[in-house]
Amino acid sequence: MVLKINNITKNFGGISALTDVSFSIKEGEIYGLIGPNGAGKTTMFNMITNMFPPTSGEITFLDEKITGFKPHKITNKGICRTFQNIRLFSQMTVLENVLVGGHTRSKSGVFSGVLRTKGQRAEEERLRVTAKEILELVGLSEFEDAIAENLAYGQQRRLEIARALASDPKLLLLDEPAAGMNDTETADLYHLIKKVQERGITTLLIEHDMPLVMRLCDRITVLNFGKKLAEGTPEEIQNNQAVIEAYLGSEGDDESA
Amino acid sequence: MLGDFLNPYYLQVASFIMINIILGLSIYVTLSSGQLSLGNAGFMGIGAYTSALLTINYDMPIVVSVIAGAIVAGLVGILIGIPSLRLTGVYLAIATLGFGEVIRVFMINWESLTKGAVGLSGIPQIGRELLKVSRDAGFNPLDIGLKNNQYVYLLVLIILVIINILLIWFLVRQNKSRVGRAFAAIKMDEKAAEAMGVNITYYKVLSFVQGAVISGFAGALFAHVMGYISPADFSYHRAVEILIFAVFGGSEVIWGSIFGATFMTLMPEVLRFISEYRYMIYGAILILMMAFRPQGIIDVPLLQKLQLSKRRGKHGSKN
Ligand SMILES: Nc1ncnc2c1ncn2[C@@H]1O[C@H](COP(=O)(O)OP(=O)(O)OP(=O)(O)O)[C@@H](O)[C@H]1O
Numbered sequence: 001m002v003l004k005i006n007n008i009t010k011n012f013g014g015i016s017a018l019t020d021v022s023f024s025i026k027e028g029e030i031y032g033l034i035g036p037n038g039a040g041k042t043t044m045f046n047m048i049t050n051m052f053p054p055t056s057g058e059i060t061f062l063d064e065k066i067t068g069f070k071p072h073k074i075t076n077k078g079i080c081r082t083f084q085n086i087r088l089f090s091q092m093t094v095l096e097n098v099l100v101g102g103h104t105r106s107k108s109g110v111f112s113g114v115l116r117t118k119g120q121r122a123e124e125e126r127l128r129v130t131a132k133e134i135l136e137l138v139g140l141s142e143f144e145d146a147i148a149e150n151l152a153y154g155q156q157r158r159l160e161i162a163r164a165l166a167s168d169p170k171l172l173l174l175d176e177p178a179a180g181m182n183d184t185e186t187a188d189l190y191h192l193i194k195k196v197q198e199r200g201i202t203t204l205l206i207e208h209d210m211p212l213v214m215r216l217c218d219r220i221t222v223l224n225f226g227k228k229l230a231e232g233t234p235e236e237i238q239n240n241q242a243v244i245e246a247y248l249g250s251e252g253d254d255e256s257a
Numbered sequence: 258m259l260g261d262f263l264n265p266y267y268l269q270v271a272s273f274i275m276i277n278i279i280l281g282l283s284i285y286v287t288l289s290s291g292q293l294s295l296g297n298a299g300f301m302g303i304g305a306y307t308s309a310l311l312t313i314n315y316d317m318p319i320v321v322s323v324i325a326g327a328i329v330a331g332l333v334g335i336l337i338g339i340p341s342l343r344l345t346g347v348y349l350a351i352a353t354l355g356f357g358e359v360i361r362v363f364m365i366n367w368e369s370l371t372k373g374a375v376g377l378s379g380i381p382q383i384g385r386e387l388l389k390v391s392r393d394a395g396f397n398p399l400d401i402g403l404k405n406n407q408y409v410y411l412l413v414l415i416i417l418v419i420i421n422i423l424l425i426w427f428l429v430r431q432n433k434s435r436v437g438r439a440f441a442a443i444k445m446d447e448k449a450a451e452a453m454g455v456n457i458t459y460y461k462v463l464s465f466v467q468g469a470v471i472s473g474f475a476g477a478l479f480a481h482v483m484g485y486i487s488p489a490d491f492s493y494h495r496a497v498e499i500l501i502f503a504v505f506g507g508s509e510v511i512w513g514s515i516f517g518a519t520f521m522t523l524m525p526e527v528l529r530f531i532s533e534y535r536y537m538i539y540g541a542i543l544i545l546m547m548a549f550r551p552q553g554i555i556d557v558p559l560l561q562k563l564q565l566s567k568r569r570g571k572h573g574s575k576n
């Protein structure tokens with residue numbers, strides 16, 4: 001198991017965003033996390049990356065307990081995320097954003113950076129080559145020098161993925177990557193996530209676009225009001241009565257952002 | 258010949274500009290990771306007093322004492338930085354301003370060491386020391402047509418210019434490196450930076466301490482250029498002055514605080530009558546800048562425009 005979520009509960013004051021949720025993700029899987037707005041999906045990402053500590057429960061990554069680790073350390077261990085409400089370094093160029101993503105996979109400090117030692121130059125070169133290759137993968141090569149905030153919305157979403165990939169993760173957390181994308185972009189996104197899988201990266205995907213989720217995911221967990229409602233393959237989920245009532249049935253009038 | 262050009266007064270103003278540029282850079286480097294520290298007047302004082310006392314009481318060479326002053330300021334910076342970097346924005350600004358005042362109160366009250374509000378005088382001056390060295394080496398400034406004070410001020414200015422070039426070179430290169438990217442990432446989005454694996458505590462403390470070291474360094478130079486210092490030199494007024502360098506000149510790019518420090522040092526010298534109303538004008542500038550150009554006079558788009566027109570001038574339409 002790459003990731004094990006064990007009995008995670010998270011309370012924000014009076015609200016319980018997550019109640020006793022458990023699931024596990026196998027290596028190489030694309031795992032879906034779905035549910036209505038406010039179900040606690042993003043909160044689960046925040047638990048995994050420890051942006052907030054859980055109220056109770058624990059999370060293990062590759063058999064190591066990561067609960068309580070600082071977020072940057074978790075990234076260093078091999079988990080990296082994107083944000084539902086895009087959080088790029090907006091005044092940096094596209095390439096620079098991806099270079100920051102490579103931060104944990106490089107180590108030069110103040111003096112090697114200023115003196116441009118041989119090792120530092122080699123490291124920068126390696127970061128750049130990797131960054132450009134990732135930009136190629138997500139289809140943003142031609143925008144390498146553009147300022148991030150000037151990109152179109154769908155491009156910004158792809159840049160978020162590129163930035164996360166630059167940290168060379170074993171587990172990639174995608175929070176609604178298709179939000180705001182048109183049909184062509186969503187189709188491209190499908191291929192991108194598949195290519196990421198081919199690279200041996202495990203993906204945990206939050207997404208409201210049901211056709212995309214059902215096509216991509218190997219297994220899915222459904223959350224509702226912070227509780228786990230169901231877990232299974234796409235077919236099982238689509239035929240689950242409780243899920244249909246709570247979520248899939250109401251999909252038509254669900255205005256998800 | 259050369260002697261007719263060199264007015265000691267202008268040379269001294271130029272030296273103050275150089276010291277103020279260093280102070281401007283000290284606030285810039287901390288701002289480059291998104292933190293506003295107003296404690297740099299305090300760190301400047303620590304550097305100044307440390308270096309002055311080491312030379313007066315222990316006959317330490319100025320080169321060594323200035324470095325010691327910067328290091329002591331940096332060590333205090335670590336002590337202050339680690340707890341106060343839990344604070345952000347205006348809270349950090351207030352806390353560091355308070356720190357500066359605490360330092361000043363120390364300087365006033367620790368009379369046995371600092372001579373209190375009167376301050377320290379008779380601090381070895383860089384220029385005079387160099388003059389002595391030149392004399393011992395059998396060199397007389399008159400040989401190149403310079404009076405003693407011209408020679409002294411000229412040497413000081415040259416040294417300060419060299420220091421500034423090195424410092425700017427250091428910061429420009431740092432900006433373009435992994436460390437600089439981490440600073441910028443934290444400034445733009447702290448949470449995202451952390452999620453990308455940047456150890457934000459480490460880099461925030463680093464940029465805070467760099468600011469402390471640089472201002473301590475500026476303070477030590479100040480002591481050995483002036484020859485006397487008192488707690489009033491490192492008061493709240495100084496903190497505001499340093500802030501103005503960045504706010505007026507521009508806090509986003511290194512050239513901003515350099516421009517700000519230069520302009521703000523020249524202005525009261527050129528417009529003598531302004532000198533009296535200095536702090537009133539600072540206040541007005543702060544308010545106007547916040548209202549109309551919060552990023553300061555020099556920002557990225559302006560630099561790009563300048564660069565473009567320069568290139569066009571050089572190669573026609575190329576690039
Ligand atoms: N930092 C926070 N402080 C207080 N309450 C929060 C916080 N973060 C989330 N919540 C609450 O926790 C609940 C779950 O929110 P969460 O963002 O995890 O939902 P979600 O499943 O991602 O929804 P969406 O599909 O709209 O993104 C909501 O009721 C939300 O208001």
Ligand SMILES: [Mg+2]
Pocket residue numbers: 041042043084
């Ligand atoms: Mg969400």
